[in-house]
Amino acid sequence: MHKKYTSKKKTSASFGDDGRYWMFGIHAVRDGLNNPRRRKHRLILTRNAANQLQDAIAIAGIEPEICDARRFSAPLDPVSVHQGAALETEALDWGDVSALCPPEDGRIVLLLDRVSDPHNVGAILRSAEVFGASAVIAPLRHSAPESGALAKAASGALERQPYLRVRNLADSMQSLQKDGYALIGLAGEADRDIGPAIARTGTAPLGLVLGAEGPGLRERTRETCDMLARIPSAANFASLNVSNAAAVALFAANNHIRSQTEQ
Numbered sequence: 001m002h003k004k005y006t007s008k009k010k011t012s013a014s015f016g017d018d019g020r021y022w023m024f025g026i027h028a029v030r031d032g033l034n035n036p037r038r039r040k041h042r043l044i045l046t047r048n049a050a051n052q053l054q055d056a057i058a059i060a061g062i063e064p065e066i067c068d069a070r071r072f073s074a075p076l077d078p079v080s081v082h083q084g085a086a087l088e089t090e091a092l093d094w095g096d097v098s099a100l101c102p103p104e105d106g107r108i109v110l111l112l113d114r115v116s117d118p119h120n121v122g123a124i125l126r127s128a129e130v131f132g133a134s135a136v137i138a139p140l141r142h143s144a145p146e147s148g149a150l151a152k153a154a155s156g157a158l159e160r161q162p163y164l165r166v167r168n169l170a171d172s173m174q175s176l177q178k179d180g181y182a183l184i185g186l187a188g189e190a191d192r193d194i195g196p197a198i199a200r201t202g203t204a205p206l207g208l209v210l211g212a213e214g215p216g217l218r219e220r221t222r223e224t225c226d227m228l229a230r231i232p233s234a235a236n237f238a239s240l241n242v243s244n245a246a247a248v249a250l251f252a253a254n255n256h257i258r259s260q261t262e263q
Contacts, residue, residue: 005014008150013063013199016096019090019091020041020088020089020090021088021089021090021091021146021147021148022074022075022076022086022087022089022148023086023087023088023148023150023151023152024074024076024080024081024082024083024085024086024087024148024151024152025081025082025083025148025152025201026049026052026053026083026084026085027152027155027156028087028148028151028152028154028155028156029043029053029056029085029086029087030047030053030056031156031158031159032087032089032151032159033053033056033057033059033060033087034056034059034060034159035060035159037092038089038090038092038159039089039090040060040062040088041088041090042065042068042087042088042091043057043060043062043063043064043065043086043087043088044064044065044072044073044074044085044086044087044088045064045065045067045084045085045086046066046067046068046069046072046084046085047066047069048069048084049083049085050064050066050115052085053085053174055064056068069084069183072084072086074086074088080148080149081152086148091146092146092158092159092163094135094162094163094164095162095164096164096180097135097137097164097166097175097176098175100134100162100164101134101135101176101179101181101205102179103179103180103181103201103205104205106205106257106260106261107134107181107205107206108131108132108133108134108205108206108207108208108250108253108254109133109134109135109136109137109176109181109205109206109207109208110124110128110133110135110136110137110207110208110210110246110250111137111138111169111172111173111183111207111208111210111218112136112137112143112210112211112213112242113132113137113138113139113169113208113209113210113211113212113218113221114138114142114143114212114215114218115138115141115143115144115210115211115212115242116142116143116144116212117144117242118144118149118150118153119142119149119150119243120136120152120153120154120213120241120242120243121136121143121144121150121153121154121163121165121243122149122151122152122153122154122155122157122158122245123153123154123243123246123247124136124242124243124246125150125154125157125158125161125252126154126155126157126158126161127243127246127247128161128246128250129157129161130159130250131247131250131251131253131254132254133161133250134162135161135162135163135164136161136162136163136164137164137165137166137169137172138163138164138165138166138169139165139166139167139168139169140165140167141167143165145165146158147200148161148191169221170220170221170224173207173209173221173224173225174209174224177224177226178203180204180205180251181204181205181206181207181211182200182201182204182205182206182207182226182227183206183207183208183224183225183226184197184198184201184206184207184208184209184225184226184227184228184229184249185209185210185211185217185221185222185225185227185229186208186209186210186211186217186228186229186245187211187216187217187222187228187229187230187250188216188230188232188239188243189226189228189230190229190230191228191230192227192228192229192230193229193230193231193232194229194230194231194232194248194249194252196229197227197229198226198229198241198252198253198256199256200227201228201256202260203260206253206256206257207248208249208250208253209221209225210242210245210246210249211242212242213241213242231245231248231249243255
């Protein structure tokens with residue numbers, strides 16, 4: 001079943017005053033054009049990019065502005081790898097946590113505590129889509145907003161994988177717990193490995209909670225988790241970046257849920 005969503009204006013440092021931002025890169029722009037629920041305001045393309053995107057342009061029903069590749073006119077960061085394609089759009093609104101994450105067996109939710117790097121969040125959205133997470137949830141402040149860099153890193157997952165930014169992460173965690181979710185926070189100093197920790201949850205829906213690299217989980221986030229777990233390492237000082245840790249944890253959770261359904 002396809003998840004429903006609509007567009008919503010949102011203001012952040014990377015947005016204009018009207019809540020719009022620029023998505024860039026051939027793949028990100030194609031996926032944005034193909035998403036019928038995404039609001040599309042302006043499409044700026046080089047002739048070569050227009051040729052590559054002609055099918056998506058026809059689906060979107062938007063008239064592109066063709067510009068010279070040497071003077072690309074979209075207001076992007078000079079280091080953006082735009083490939084001659086930029087789409088002005090707005091952030092997606094996926095609804096609320098309770099609607100997206102009903103308390104059913106086999107549910108996985110990923111919660112990010114102040115993960116602000118859009119490249120990490122984009123990679124996490126890709127893993128969340130692969131492993132069937134119901135949603136990725138982050139606090140409204142000190143987390144990566146929907147942006148061109150995030151969309152490019154997500155490689156299309158932004159159009160399909162719910163990404164919610166909530167006013168208070170711990171409050172959302174407690175709401176999930178009331179609905180029967182077991183919340184496991186990832187922490188390198190935890191005594192229990194991720195596999196045994198997930199096994200202890202039985203058939204409960206799972207929430208995996210990850211913090212920013214360096215600071216890790218904030219105190220209230222940590223205290224709200226039902227338990228803490230670590231990803232075991234073969235080396236004493238080895239560690240994973242947050243997007244890789246999310247992929248490993250999602251893989252372990254997905255395997256656990258599959259084994260529960262097969263019993």
